[in-house]
Amino acid sequence: MPSVLKFGGQAVFLAAIAVVVGYFSASPRYHQIPEGQSQIKLAIQHGGARIEDCRKLTTKELSKLPSTERRPITCSRERVALTIELSIDGKVIYADVLPPTGLSGDGVSKAYKKFLVPAGHHVIEAKLRDSKRTDGFDFDQRIEAELKQWQNLAIDFNAEQGGFLFR
Amino acid sequence: MPIRAAFDAAERLLSRIFPPHWNPLLNLGALGFFFFWIVTASGIYVYIFFDTGVTQAYSSVEYMTRDQWYAAGLMRSFHRYASDGLVLVMLLHILREFALGRYRGVRWFSWLTGIPVLLFIYVAGISGYWLVWDKLAQYVAIVSTEWLDHLPFFGQPLARNFLSPVNLESRFFTLMIFMHIAVPIVALMILWLHLQRVTRPKINPPRGLAIGTGLSLLALSLLYPAVSQGPANLAEVPGEVGLDWFYLGAYPLLENLPGPATWSASVVILLMMAGLPWLPPMRKPAVAVVNLANCNGCTRCMADCPYNAITMQVRSDGRPFEGEAVVDPSLCVACGICAGACPTSTPFRRMSELIPGIDVPGRTIASIRTATDAESAKLSGANRIMVFGCMNAGVAEQCRSGHVGVVALNCTGQLPPAFVDYVLSRKLAEGVIIAGCAENSCYNRKGTEWTTARLEGHRDPNLRDRVPRERFKAVWAGRLGAAGLRQEIEALASSVAALGPYAPRRPAKSRTAKEQSNA
Ligand code: SF4
Ligand code: SF4
Numbered sequence A: 001m002p003s004v005l006k007f008g009g010q011a012v013f014l015a016a017i018a019v020v021v022g023y024f025s026a027s028p029r030y031h032q033i034p035e036g037q038s039q040i041k042l043a044i045q046h047g048g049a050r051i052e053d054c055r056k057l058t059t060k061e062l063s064k065l066p067s068t069e070r071r072p073i074t075c076s077r078e079r080v081a082l083t084i085e086l087s088i089d090g091k092v093i094y095a096d097v098l099p100p101t102g103l104s105g106d107g108v109s110k111a112y113k114k115f116l117v118p119a120g121h122h123v124i125e126a127k128l129r130d131s132k133r134t135d136g137f138d139f140d141q142r143i144e145a146e147l148k149q150w151q152n153l154a155i156d157f158n159a160e161q162g163g164f165l166f167r
Numbered sequence B: 001m002p003i004r005a006a007f008d009a010a011e012r013l014l015s016r017i018f019p020p021h022w023n024p025l026l027n028l029g030a031l032g033f034f035f036f037w038i039v040t041a042s043g044i045y046v047y048i049f050f051d052t053g054v055t056q057a058y059s060s061v062e063y064m065t066r067d068q069w070y071a072a073g074l075m076r077s078f079h080r081y082a083s084d085g086l087v088l089v090m091l092l093h094i095l096r097e098f099a100l101g102r103y104r105g106v107r108w109f110s111w112l113t114g115i116p117v118l119l120f121i122y123v124a125g126i127s128g129y130w131l132v133w134d135k136l137a138q139y140v141a142i143v144s145t146e147w148l149d150h151l152p153f154f155g156q157p158l159a160r161n162f163l164s165p166v167n168l169e170s171r172f173f174t175l176m177i178f179m180h181i182a183v184p185i186v187a188l189m190i191l192w193l194h195l196q197r198v199t200r201p202k203i204n205p206p207r208g209l210a211i212g213t214g215l216s217l218l219a220l221s222l223l224y225p226a227v228s229q230g231p232a233n234l235a236e237v238p239g240e241v242g243l244d245w246f247y248l249g250a251y252p253l254l255e256n257l258p259g260p261a262t263w264s265a266s267v268v269i270l271l272m273m274a275g276l277p278w279l280p281p282m283r284k285p286a287v288a289v290v291n292l293a294n295c296n297g298c299t300r301c302m303a304d305c306p307y308n309a310i311t312m313q314v315r316s317d318g319r320p321f322e323g324e325a326v327v328d329p330s331l332c333v334a335c336g337i338c339a340g341a342c343p344t345s346t347p348f349r350r351m352s353e354l355i356p357g358i359d360v361p362g363r364t365i366a367s368i369r370t371a372t373d374a375e376s377a378k379l380s381g382a383n384r385i386m387v388f389g390c391m392n393a394g395v396a397e398q399c400r401s402g403h404v405g406v407v408a409l410n411c412t413g414q415l416p417p418a419f420v421d422y423v424l425s426r427k428l429a430e431g432v433i434i435a436g437c438a439e440n441s442c443y444n445r446k447g448t449e450w451t452t453a454r455l456e457g458h459r460d461p462n463l464r465d466r467v468p469r470e471r472f473k474a475v476w477a478g479r480l481g482a483a484g485l486r487q488e489i490e491a492l493a494s495s496v497a498a499l500g501p502y503a504p505r506r507p508a509k510s511r512t513a514k515e516q517s518n519a
Helices: A003-024 A059-064 B002-017 B028-049 B056-066 B072-099 B105-131 B135-148 B158-162 B171-194 B207-223 B251-256 B259-278 B300-304 B337-341 B365-378 B418-425 B447-455 B481-499 B513-518
Strands: A029-031 A037-046 A082-088 A091-098 A109-118 A120-129 A139-147 A152-158 A163-166 B240-242 B310-313 B324-327 B385-390 B404-409 B431-436 B472-476
Touching (some): A003 B002, A003 B207, A037 A082, A037 A120, A082 A109, A091 A109, A120 A152, A120 A163, A139 A152, A139 A163, B002 B072, B028 B056, B028 B072, B028 B171, B028 B207, B072 B207, B105 B135, B105 B259, B135 B158, B135 B251, B135 B259, B300 B310, B300 B337, B337 B447, B365 B385, B365 B404, B418 B431, B431 B447, B472 B481
Parallel strands (some): B385 B404, B385 B431, B431 B472
Antiparallel strands (some): A037 A109, A082 A091, A120 A139, A152 A163, B310 B324
16 A cells, blocks of 8 residues: 555544544533433432430349449340331322331331432422331421432431422 | 454565565554553543543643644543553454464563553543543443442442432542543553563564554544543433444443343353463473584574573583573573574584474474475476475465475474585575465564575574575465475576576585485
8 A cells, every 4th residue: 555545544544433432522412311300309318316315223133233334324226117108299209117227127217219300389398207106297397398400409318407408 | 263364364475565565464462562652641631631520621631622622632632542452452362363373382471461461541531531521431430330220239339320420429539530640551561561471572663554543543633633522411311322332332231231140151161262362272292402512602502592491591511602592491492593593503414413402302403304304205307396484374385296395394484494405505406495374473483584684684593695586486475375485496496407407506415324324
């Protein structure tokens, strides 16, 4: 092959590689969520109530313990599971029982969920039970929101700050 | 294997436009290094203008791209595109070594040490995308942390850091900057290990190829600069992003498939890659053996061994030579290149048994001479051709005919050039062909290169001047295939027939009976 042609071939080849690199470095574009949708992200990390209340040890119980471990109060550390419910426009889209983490069930309960909803006006209600009661909820909050396309509405939970935080 | 055929075809095509040693497919590893250096240099430049605060990062990158497009902006694009080029050549390099079977036996070490390099380059690239803190960075941050959260190690889910704007802290950002700098350094250290078991690794591409690829990426950076995709905003889902598919191609899968599935798939793929050299274990051929009585410590075998398997050590037999060759069996692949280099590997040897200073038991130099004599006895005509064919190229055997004899070698580098002289001067054939793997693509790394240099007289042991150059040819048949090799053989056969019988300038005596019995 004449050297001009060879040189041309090299230039074409290297240009083609550059085009491939340039193209795939940002295309084809990826749609994470469809048009017209918005997202609700629920991220809970909260410890339920202890299953047993702390109580005083009897003198008999105390005397059985080694002297260095004699504390007058004992607390079982196990926590109750959280019961959670999320509804949009009156329809429950998520209901779950979140067991505590940790080997002895003494850690926080966790949930991290994402839901797609059509953009627009919605009534969002979140409920949570973290006590030993067997029915009803300890927290029940409802907001009305105008969700824009691709908006991300985060629902966090912090008991000290009053419960669910919609942001 | 179809992958190998595809590589062969692509190499063949590229060899028509590139000079042999410039062929990009033969320089994948070296190009990887070259891109790595570009990424490092451009990265240092970009870092000067980069603001490491989570809120200022985006605007500092915007400043580079818009206000200083001709310098920092250009370097940003160069940094990105060279990183993409790095992934591209790295993946091709892995695929090619796999297709050519160059990952088994003693090569397990290079294969295995390559895997963490691949992972680290990915981590470095992904952390780089994170630093821009645009919509793509937000996508990368969320998918990465959600994926890591499937592991039971993190008390506090990492993804909570990116829940909403109020959750965002800069600690992740600082961690990413650290990773983006530290991880490539670690990768470089492992790369050093990666090259430990091969001699003369090619870590720099030929200058012309380097200039060509460098310029093409620079032109791309100018014409199609890398840009950010709008500032990150955690109150919004980055609904549509332009992914860098070289680095982030798996992200849509990580995002949409269940965590346990993607994690187990990743672990299985990784384990399979790591175990590949032993799946199934390769039967190791008998390694090279030194015959001390015939070794004069000339060091040629050490210089030519492509796997660093030979060292010169203090003479153990008291003879007055500098040293002796010692083979490390764990590194030797039995290619026989050392035997081809040894000055004692001469087929003309008559007085004693043909045992060179170093030899591979599976295919000794003596057995090559016996095979040559036997093949010659079967040939007839005035156009007889003796083909010395490397078994890795695997095509020579298909070319045997009434006037074409074929002798198998472990590697073309195993053939002492004196064999060409031997065949011609002893009138065992009128012409000789040495058929090896594709040029610059020797299965044993250096066989084609050393053979060429020896035949051309640039490397010891070289072919004697008296051998007529028009009667032999080295054909790099790996890429030509059997049909191409046959064509070359027939071309030589007709030209030697036209030349008539060969009359050596200084006739070599024919072999004695003693020599015959020793062979
Ligand atoms: S046979 Fe090959 S790998 Fe083994 S010592 Fe000789 S040249 Fe090195
Ligand atoms: S090439 Fe042969 S003579 Fe030279 S050191 Fe090696 S074995 Fe010894």
